[in-house]
Amino acid sequence: MHNSGEFKLPFGPQHPALKEPEGFSVALKGEKILGVDIRLGYNHRGIEKACEERTYIQDIYLIERICGICSHAHSSCFVQAVEEIAGIETPKRALFIRTLIGELERIHSHLLWLGVAGHEIGFDTLLMYSWRDREIVMDLLALLTGNRVHYAMNTIGGVRRDIKGQHRQKIQQAIGQLEERTKYYIDLVSNETTIIKRLSGVGVLSKEDALRLGAVGPTARASGVKRDIRCDDPYAAYGELSFEVVTDDRCDVYGRTVVRLKELMQSYAIVRQVLELMPQGPIAAKFGRKVPAGEAFSRYEAPRGEDVHYIKANGTDKPERVKVRAPTLANIQSVKQMLKDRYLADMPIVIAAIDPCFSCTDRTIALNYAHPAKKALLSWPQLHSFSIEWYKKQGIDFSKLNQSLRRTSD
Amino acid sequence: MLSGISLPRPSVIGLNAAEVSETKMSVILKILIFPGLLFLFIVALAAQFIDRKISARLQNRIGPPWFQPLADFIKLLGKEDIVPDEANQRMFKLMPLFALASVVTAFFYIPLWQGYALLSFSGDVIVVLYLLTLPTLTFFIGGWYSTSLYARIGSVRALMQLFAYEVPLFAGILAAALLADTWSLSEMAVFYQKHPGFWVFNLVGFCVSLIALLGKLEKVPFDIPEAETEIVSGCFVEYSGRHLGFFRLSLDIEMVVGASLMAAVFLPFGMQLKPVLGFALFLLKILFIVSLISLARTVVARVRIDQMIKFCWKYLAPLALFQLLLNLILKGVIKS
Numbered sequence: 001m002h003n004s005g006e007f008k009l010p011f012g013p014q015h016p017a018l019k020e021p022e023g024f025s026v027a028l029k030g031e032k033i034l035g036v037d038i039r040l041g042y043n044h045r046g047i048e049k050a051c052e053e054r055t056y057i058q059d060i061y062l063i064e065r066i067c068g069i070c071s072h073a074h075s076s077c078f079v080q081a082v083e084e085i086a087g088i089e090t091p092k093r094a095l096f097i098r099t100l101i102g103e104l105e106r107i108h109s110h111l112l113w114l115g116v117a118g119h120e121i122g123f124d125t126l127l128m129y130s131w132r133d134r135e136i137v138m139d140l141l142a143l144l145t146g147n148r149v150h151y152a153m154n155t156i157g158g159v160r161r162d163i164k165g166q167h168r169q170k171i172q173q174a175i176g177q178l179e180e181r182t183k184y185y186i187d188l189v190s191n192e193t194t195i196i197k198r199l200s201g202v203g204v205l206s207k208e209d210a211l212r213l214g215a216v217g218p219t220a221r222a223s224g225v226k227r228d229i230r231c232d233d234p235y236a237a238y239g240e241l242s243f244e245v246v247t248d249d250r251c252d253v254y255g256r257t258v259v260r261l262k263e264l265m266q267s268y269a270i271v272r273q274v275l276e277l278m279p280q281g282p283i284a285a286k287f288g289r290k291v292p293a294g295e296a297f298s299r300y301e302a303p304r305g306e307d308v309h310y311i312k313a314n315g316t317d318k319p320e321r322v323k324v325r326a327p328t329l330a331n332i333q334s335v336k337q338m339l340k341d342r343y344l345a346d347m348p349i350v351i352a353a354i355d356p357c358f359s360c361t362d363r364t365i366a367l368n369y370a371h372p373a374k375k376a377l378l379s380w381p382q383l384h385s386f387s388i389e390w391y392k393k394q395g396i397d398f399s400k401l402n403q404s405l406r407r408t409s410d
Numbered sequence: 411m412l413s414g415i416s417l418p419r420p421s422v423i424g425l426n427a428a429e430v431s432e433t434k435m436s437v438i439l440k441i442l443i444f445p446g447l448l449f450l451f452i453v454a455l456a457a458q459f460i461d462r463k464i465s466a467r468l469q470n471r472i473g474p475p476w477f478q479p480l481a482d483f484i485k486l487l488g489k490e491d492i493v494p495d496e497a498n499q500r501m502f503k504l505m506p507l508f509a510l511a512s513v514v515t516a517f518f519y520i521p522l523w524q525g526y527a528l529l530s531f532s533g534d535v536i537v538v539l540y541l542l543t544l545p546t547l548t549f550f551i552g553g554w555y556s557t558s559l560y561a562r563i564g565s566v567r568a569l570m571q572l573f574a575y576e577v578p579l580f581a582g583i584l585a586a587a588l589l590a591d592t593w594s595l596s597e598m599a600v601f602y603q604k605h606p607g608f609w610v611f612n613l614v615g616f617c618v619s620l621i622a623l624l625g626k627l628e629k630v631p632f633d634i635p636e637a638e639t640e641i642v643s644g645c646f647v648e649y650s651g652r653h654l655g656f657f658r659l660s661l662d663i664e665m666v667v668g669a670s671l672m673a674a675v676f677l678p679f680g681m682q683l684k685p686v687l688g689f690a691l692f693l694l695k696i697l698f699i700v701s702l703i704s705l706a707r708t709v710v711a712r713v714r715i716d717q718m719i720k721f722c723w724k725y726l727a728p729l730a731l732f733q734l735l736l737n738l739i740l741k742g743v744i745k746s
Contacts, residue, residue, distance in 0.1 A: 009559050017639040031563075031715060120639045122630050122712025128469035194631055194711040344563070345714045348639040 005029050009344070013042045017120060017348035020358040024351070031343045036336050043359040049380070051322040056082055056156060056291060059319065063309075064150050066324060067360045069112065072098075072105045073302035074309075074324070074360075075154040080235060081298035081311040082156050082319075086291045092237070094158035094285075096278040099237040100171075101145065101153050102300075103267045103274070107178065108137045109303035110260045110267075113355045114185060117257060120348040121198045126188075133181045140174045143167065158284025168275055175268050182264045189257055199254035203338035203350035206251055213337060216330045217305020218263065219354045221247045222255035229301035241273050253353040289317045302327050304355045326360035440528055441518075450517055453693075454662035455479040457669070457700050464704040479662070486655030494648050498555040505552035506649075506656035512544035513663045520670045521599040523681055523688025530596040535587050538595065538671060539580055542626065545664055546572045549635065552657070553645030564644020567715055568628075568635035574722035575625035575632070581730035582619035586612045586675045589737040595674055602678035609678050611740055615733040616676035618726050620702060623668045625718070627661065630707040634715050669699040 006029045013021035023039035047066055051059045064075040076098055083090055111134040118126025138148050144167060145151035153159050163171075189195055205215065210223035220227045228245040230238045246262040248255040293315040300307045305327030314320040331354040338350050369376065378386060391398065440446055458479040466473025493502050516538045518528040546568055553565030587593060589608065590601035602609055625632040636644045646657060673695035680691045713721065 016642055125469045125708050128471060132470055194713055197717055198711050345640050
């Protein structure tokens with residue numbers, strides 16, 4: 001602490017407000033935030049690289065594990081790109097089922113977000129309530145797909161499970177229940193004084209800034225940017241459904257809350273339409289192991305915003321390159337803008353308001369050398385030899401073990 | 411802490427003048443057992459349980475079993491004490507005991523039933539309020555000397571908050587004292603016994619003081635100095651083991667003492683009841699106030715420190731002043 005009252009507070013990588021490791025270094029003067037340094041990279045898992053080592057079918061399950069909340073978003077986005085390269089015509093019924101699962105996922109993600117937001121502003125009752133109601137949709141997903149989180153519903157050319165007649169009534173009933181509860185939350189958020197006090201005017205991101213910083217999803221829509229891939233570039237069955245893109249002009253955290261709650265109501269309407277319009281027919285087209293050479297770019301409106309996958313195929317059964325851009329990467333830049341001239345107390349809710357998913361976002365390995373201070377990016381072989389050297393310095397040498405292993409394998 | 415205070419008046423502690431000399435032993439028993447440390451310890455843990463259980467049920471959770479607060483306390487006693495290298499060792503270790511001592515001492519001046527308080531003298535209202543301020547200061551000092559950045563921010567917030575809620579709390583309680591025309595809690599109890607129904611006039615003061623008490627106890631919406639999601643747990647972030655246990659215990663005892671003070675000042679009906687019934691009524695009153703606190707902390711979100719200060723000075727302080735004015739007028743009416 002200096003005499004001027006300015007100091008730097010480490011906010012993460014381990015902090016109760018952050019569910020995943022992420023580093024924020026906050027320059028403070030008293031309670032006021034002077035500046036924020038964001039550091040990604042604590043949770044890098046090398047999924048893109050790992051995808052190149054596996055077949056397309058194996059990749060679906062790996063890609064699904066990028067995120068625990070928008071798992072269906074990532075796998076759908078991946079599968080769409082592969083289908084485009086392979087030129088597979090996905091059956092209509094499969095597209096409707098993908099849409100259904102995607103919307104149920106959005107419902108569970110938005111309800112989860114509402115609870116997290118409540119917790120960040122010290123309103124644990126909201127957390128307990130909305131997570132209890134989230135169980136309804138989680139149970140429904142478990143009933144339809146067999147899993148609560150990683151649904152494993154997608155396969156290249158369609159889906160793996162059909163929606164049966166007896167499911168329809170259960171879905172209708174659950175959606176009815178959730179609609180009631182969501183109306184209650186909308187009422188709560190518009191009337192509870194402490195929530196309004198804590199959320200409105202906090203984390204302001206003007207429309208210009210949202211466009212300049214490339215914000216996506218509810219973060220952009222709450223700044224008045226009408227940007228929704230479901231509408232702008234319809235995929236799956238969205239082209240045949242009618243729904244409204246919810247936007248808000250408040251530009252603050254309160255606006256983001258309202259947008260998410262209203263989107264829940266839209267999602268219920270979409271689920272009802274899907275049930276009504278779902279055609280009969282097969283649920284998957286045939287897919288051979290190999291994909292012809294080519295490349296494709298696929299977009300998907302995940303609950304947090306636009307998810308982008310790029311795939312380059314080389315004619316084998318494994319992709320040449322997989323590139324994922326999760327929505328958080330597009331939104332994280334705007335956090336710095338939102339925190340300008342705010343108080344430390346607003347920090348958790350402002351970060352939470354973009355609904356961040358840091359492990360989805362982490363991707364590069366940069367080395368920070370302390371002496372002399374410099375940054376370096378390493379290639380794959382460099383990283384490999386770096387790790388061997390690093391372990392040697394710690395007194396762990398695998399070279400003998402490697403040799404003996406090579407001998408036995410020969 | 412007890413030196414410098416005149417001997418308890420026999421009439422107040424319920425003894426004849428002749429018996430006083432032979433009851434030194436019984437005074438010690440009173441300090442240690444009832445209504446002293448042991449009694450407070452049990453009631454504080456019970457209050458913590460009730461608080462947690464009520465808020466859990468309101469949040470649609472099951473809540474802890476009845477022995478959970480005791481189990482937590484014993485577990486904390488058994489844990490390793492870690493004192494940061496940078497911290498001021500003596501201050502860091504002393505502060506939890508200071509907090510505990512001050513809240514326990516405050517309880518001795520509060521009449522529970524039949525105008526019964528262990529100690530009493532003219533002006534003890536001020537002493538009780540002063541003793542209830544001490545814990546906040548110990549949180550500040552303990553947090554400040556633990557040198558962690560989070561703890562320091564928490565400490566500064568605790569002090570800032572203190573300046574916001576103390577004035578309404580003092581004004582609310584002193585307004586009731588003003589009506590009774592005495593600075594002694596026990597004599598206030600006697601006054602409200604003689605004039606049943608007068609406590610109704612103090613309802614505004616009761617609401618103001620209850621909200622201010624939330625700030626003192628660092629409960630939502632005023633748990634700003636602890637704010638888990640912002641500054642981890644504020645003043646207590648470096649505390650562990652026994653020291654943390656004593657800090658937590660003193661917060662629980664502060665809740666009981668605060669609730670008893672509210673009960674004695676603002677809900678003084680039934681004070682003439684015999685021990686068993688009076689005791690039951692006293693517990694009921696505490697239960698009522700603790701339930702109100704749990705309810706309040708369950709249904710709102712945490713506010714920001716600037717909003718909290720604004721709220722206290724804009725709404726609570728004027729309301730407390732209104733209560734003072736009302737009681738001044740009432741006093742004139744009574745006299746005429």
